[in-house]
Amino acid sequence: MKRTVTVTVLNQSGVLNRITGLFTKRQFNIESITVGPTETEGISKMTVIVHVEDERVAEQVLKQLNKQVDVLKVTDITDQAVVSRELALIKVLTTPQTRAEINVIIEPFRATIIDVARDSVTIQVVGNFEKIEAMIELLRPYGIKELSRTGQTALTRGSQKQVTDLKQYSILK
Amino acid sequence: MNAKVKTKAKPLTQAMSGADLFIEALKKEEVEVVFGYPGGAVLPLYDALYRNPIRHILARHEQAAIHAAEGYARVSGKPGVVIATSGPGATNLVTGITDAMMDSLPLVVFTGQVATGVIGTDAFQEADVIGITMPITKHNYQVRDLKEMPRIIREAFHIATTGRPGPVLIDIPKDIATTLGEDPAFVTEVNLPGYQPNTAPNVLQVKKLADAVAQAKKPLILAGAGVIHAHASEQLLSFAEEMNIPVVNTLLGLGSFPSDHPLFLGMGGMHGTYTANMAMYEADLLINIGARFDDRLTGNLQHFAPEATVAHIDIDPAEIGKNVDTHIPIVADAKEALEKLLETDLVAPDANEWRIQLKESQKEFPLWHSEEEEGISPQRLTKMIHDITNGEAIVTTDVGQHQMWTAQYYGFNRPNRWVTSGGLGTMGFGFPAAIGAQIAHPEDTVVAIAGDAGFQMTLQELGLVAELNLPVKIIIYNNQALGMVRQWQEAFYEERYSQSLIPCQPDFVKLAQAYGIKGYSVTTEEEAESVLNETLNSREPVLIDCRIKPKEKVCPMIAPGKGLHEMIGVKP
Numbered sequence: 001m002k003r004t005v006t007v008t009v010l011n012q013s014g015v016l017n018r019i020t021g022l023f024t025k026r027q028f029n030i031e032s033i034t035v036g037p038t039e040t041e042g043i044s045k046m047t048v049i050v051h052v053e054d055e056r057v058a059e060q061v062l063k064q065l066n067k068q069v070d071v072l073k074v075t076d077i078t079d080q081a082v083v084s085r086e087l088a089l090i091k092v093l094t095t096p097q098t099r100a101e102i103n104v105i106i107e108p109f110r111a112t113i114i115d116v117a118r119d120s121v122t123i124q125v126v127g128n129f130e131k132i133e134a135m136i137e138l139l140r141p142y143g144i145k146e147l148s149r150t151g152q153t154a155l156t157r158g159s160q161k162q163v164t165d166l167k168q169y170s171i172l173k
Numbered sequence: 174m175n176a177k178v179k180t181k182a183k184p185l186t187q188a189m190s191g192a193d194l195f196i197e198a199l200k201k202e203e204v205e206v207v208f209g210y211p212g213g214a215v216l217p218l219y220d221a222l223y224r225n226p227i228r229h230i231l232a233r234h235e236q237a238a239i240h241a242a243e244g245y246a247r248v249s250g251k252p253g254v255v256i257a258t259s260g261p262g263a264t265n266l267v268t269g270i271t272d273a274m275m276d277s278l279p280l281v282v283f284t285g286q287v288a289t290g291v292i293g294t295d296a297f298q299e300a301d302v303i304g305i306t307m308p309i310t311k312h313n314y315q316v317r318d319l320k321e322m323p324r325i326i327r328e329a330f331h332i333a334t335t336g337r338p339g340p341v342l343i344d345i346p347k348d349i350a351t352t353l354g355e356d357p358a359f360v361t362e363v364n365l366p367g368y369q370p371n372t373a374p375n376v377l378q379v380k381k382l383a384d385a386v387a388q389a390k391k392p393l394i395l396a397g398a399g400v401i402h403a404h405a406s407e408q409l410l411s412f413a414e415e416m417n418i419p420v421v422n423t424l425l426g427l428g429s430f431p432s433d434h435p436l437f438l439g440m441g442g443m444h445g446t447y448t449a450n451m452a453m454y455e456a457d458l459l460i461n462i463g464a465r466f467d468d469r470l471t472g473n474l475q476h477f478a479p480e481a482t483v484a485h486i487d488i489d490p491a492e493i494g495k496n497v498d499t500h501i502p503i504v505a506d507a508k509e510a511l512e513k514l515l516e517t518d519l520v521a522p523d524a525n526e527w528r529i530q531l532k533e534s535q536k537e538f539p540l541w542h543s544e545e546e547e548g549i550s551p552q553r554l555t556k557m558i559h560d561i562t563n564g565e566a567i568v569t570t571d572v573g574q575h576q577m578w579t580a581q582y583y584g585f586n587r588p589n590r591w592v593t594s595g596g597l598g599t600m601g602f603g604f605p606a607a608i609g610a611q612i613a614h615p616e617d618t619v620v621a622i623a624g625d626a627g628f629q630m631t632l633q634e635l636g637l638v639a640e641l642n643l644p645v646k647i648i649i650y651n652n653q654a655l656g657m658v659r660q661w662q663e664a665f666y667e668e669r670y671s672q673s674l675i676p677c678q679p680d681f682v683k684l685a686q687a688y689g690i691k692g693y694s695v696t697t698e699e700e701a702e703s704v705l706n707e708t709l710n711s712r713e714p715v716l717i718d719c720r721i722k723p724k725e726k727v728c729p730m731i732a733p734g735k736g737l738h739e740m741i742g743v744k745p
Contacts, residue, residue, distance in 0.1 A: 009367075010366075010367060013317075014303060014304075014307070017304065017307060018307055021308050022308070025308045056494065056495075056498075059494060060491065063490055063491035063495075066490070066491070067489070067491055068312075068367065069311075069332060069365060069367050069368045070367055071367050072366055072367045
């Protein structure tokens with residue numbers, strides 16, 4: 001199962017190493033990790049997407065992170081209403097014929113072209129994981145030359161009402 | 174009146190070097206002894222130590238220095254302090270640091286480092302000690318600015334000794350130690366927002382436990398080393414006696430409950446007693462106090478305490494639910510939790526039948542060993558050591574057969590007398606640990622029980638014992654083999670004794686004599702008894718090479734992967 005965990009840490013040297021080392025030692029599988037400063041100086045926040053076997057391991061991830069002296073707060077936000085975003089830069093091969101097509105494809109994703117060369121364009125897209133995956137799939141036939149993704153970062157929503165990010169279940173299936 | 178002018182207090186603004194600050198900080202922490210080994214990067218620290226002495230124990234190898242510090246910490250309850258130089262000095266500590274981490278021993282370890290200007294250039298004797306020790310310490314620091322030194326040292330001692338104890342390492346670059354700093358502000362308070370160990374139990378959970386106790390038909394207490402760390406033996410005894418609940422110890426928990434008590438069922442786990450393991454298998458309420466459900470205790474988790482409501486008191490929340498599903502979690506210091514429990518309206522469970530069942534089982538399945546007369550039986554030897562020392566000695570071991578025989582047969586009645594490498598299972602641990610224990614308790618009898626193979630891993634410390642004339646008693650259970658490896662090869666590898674037999678051995682007696690230590694070699698139990706009687710309560714070091722029966726095995730046993738109820742070798 002996939003869990004999204006945010007970790008608030010003191011921005012000490014080596015703290016990223018401490019966290020990733022802990023994941024290695026305990027065999028927790030990281031899918032993505034992002035880190036950056038927060039609104040408070042000296043405090044950073046990480047967003048970790050981690051794959052775990054079951055609830056017990058998920059609980060261990062939180063508890064082991066909490067044991068770290070430089071860790072101030074650990075929250076599993078998987079089951080909360082969150083906004084999560086990731087940025088991707090995608091360099092796609094182009095010919096004069098395909099350039100217009102690509103423009104049309106990326107438009108609904110609200111992606112932008114940020115670099116143009118004779119035989120390629122570089123596209124920037126921001127969104128949640130699924131959106132970026134979807135756009136990449138559409139661009140793949142044209143030939144993706146290079147791809148770089150930041151990994152997801154996330155915040156819980158200001159109000160924790162039922163929101164569309166959560167899966168909908170129906171008795172009609 | 175005396176007209177003497179009052180001497181002025183030393184001005185705080187006096188310039189101090191990093192090394193002086195270091196010594197000053199150790200004194201503020203009331204450190205009485207440090208274990209270490211000098212080298213290039215710690216020359217400034219050792220120079221400060223020369224000018225401003227704190228007792229320093231010069232081991233002959235850094236690994237022995239840290240094991241000695243572990244032994245010291247284990248029996249004294251105070252943090253063990255270690256100094257080693259950069260590079261090889263620091264890497265030689267790695268086993269000891271890991272050992273202390275696994276067995277929750279408070280250590281503060283200082284390592285030298287190359288000067289800040291050359292860190293990262295692969296300088297002479299440089300090693301990334303912070304990176305290396307990150308996963309094996311409770312926390313570690315590198316001092317990058319002299320001003321931070323007092324705070325870091327204060328925090329290190331605080332972190333090492335509070336909550337679940339553990340090793341903390343401080344890496345001090347050489348230039349930081351020589352820099353002069355003004356006005357060192359020694360902090361007394363620590364401010365660690367990310368480190369707030371909880372010691373007080375949740376009252377509701379305690380109530381839940383009390384209710385479970387009242388309803389239990391087959392209650393059982395499992396007491397681990399957490400009881401010893403929390404100084405909660407008295408409370409454990411009161412609770413067990415008032416509720417009349419039988420007690421099982423973990424390997425490291427031995428001594429937390431008197432072994433001669435009628436409620437004591439012995440050690441549980443791989444080489445535990447049959448009754449202790451069957452009690453865990455059949456219990457309907459298992460109260461774990463300060464044990465971490467280690468795999469050597471639980472055996473196959475599927476068959477561990479299948480019928481039981483599990484209550485778990487632990488200072489470390491991450492241990493609760495890690496291996497065994499827990500119904501009543503109590504994150505707390507064992508002493509505070511037991512005190513709170515004793516304050517509640519406890520109703521003793523109706524468990525008479527259960528106790529009778531266990532008593533009968535104890536009678537039917539006691540620990541047993543070969544009664545063959547020839548050669549020295551290691552089990553009878555251990556009982557002999559117990560009798561001659563009145564069960565009052567501090568006993569240390571490595572890992573393996575001799576460790577299990579000692580755990581099974583020595584019979585510990587008080588806490589802090591048993592020093593062994595439990596979690597990491599470190600060969601070569603026991604002898605240096607005995608040195609540290611003897612330094613903590615110079616008047617007490619300290620017995621280092623070692624295997625012939627493990628002893629050869631740290632035997633260079635005979636030099637230290639001779640130098641300080643420490644009355645450590647080294648008893649080698651010599652079966653000319655890696656006994657436990659041999660036993661497993663016999664049981665699970667069709668007697669293919671791959672690299673486990675060591676027929677070529679030094680003459681241990683002459684070896685001891687080379688260091689000026691009395692040595693004896695004994696081949697019969699009569700000889701052993703006479704030598705032990707003569708030497709165990711003496712005030713000088715002694716080495717006794719005991720030729721035990723080479724093929725003796727540790728029984729009974731839960732084979733790897735098997736459950737508690739599948740013990741083998743339960744009866745002769």
